[in-house]
Amino acid sequence: MSEQPKKGENPYTFGQRIKDILNLLLTKMQMDTGEELIPHKNTLYKDAALQTYKRGLMRHGRLGEMIYLKDPDTLEAAMADVLEYQNWQYRCGAKPFL
Template sequence: MTNTHPYTRSSISQAEISTIPTFSGDGNVLPLFVDACTDLVTTYADRTNPNNPINAYLVKIIKSRLGGADLVTTYADRTNPNNPINAYLVKIIKSRLGGEAQALIGSRKLKTWTDIKQLLQTTYLDQRSEDCLLNDLMSKQPKKGENPYTFGQRIKDILNLLLTKMQMDTGEELIPNKNTLYKNAALQTYKRGLMRHGKKN
């Protein structure tokens, strides 16, 4: 059977590769890394022919950046797992890794973006559930002597963790509603905390 996959290694420009952020273990950067790699794989991977060299090339790119979900989404071939482009996507992602994250992935024989993504999420993301993070957010109160700005930053930090967790675990159709819900909860927590703090003073 003739391979009709339209992409080869030359289809992926250095400009596209350079848009993948380098991931070194910062949980706040992980969602960006995952999105970039997913797009790359989705676009270029050959899913009908797993042996297509472009698959291996994609893997190489991803590994080199350890950041590149967009690569996967854009180039991966899901109809043919053996398409070389899939392996190539993984290489790209690995190439974007740095520091501790690079050592973590480099010490394991991971062949797919899914495996890399799962290990990164398990290692670097807060493992609490959405409900636990939401409860933590809503229970925040100003500490003794804490100014409004610092209190707001603490709320923002937990909100960012919650939004990251939600984006990883929630279907796309529910993300907008949850995003609004959680941001409103953060705002109400901040206002309530300032009111109580004002009464104590």
């Protein structure tokens, strides 16, 4: 995957976009791939989606560094960490990452 965040795109929205692309890839893979390769390709695609998301978050400075250091195992876990951080910023009255 080579997806990049759009200018001004919210980090969580970027993750949702990657998740949508991942779901399309997984659906197509299940229709076109033999049963024995599905678990292996499933793992590869999910890992690629997570790495793409973490790489894209690096454009958001501290947020990207925080997610990288937390080293989440899944895209969903990384997105949950981003949402938790954004909620914390909102409660503290800090300027959101955009």
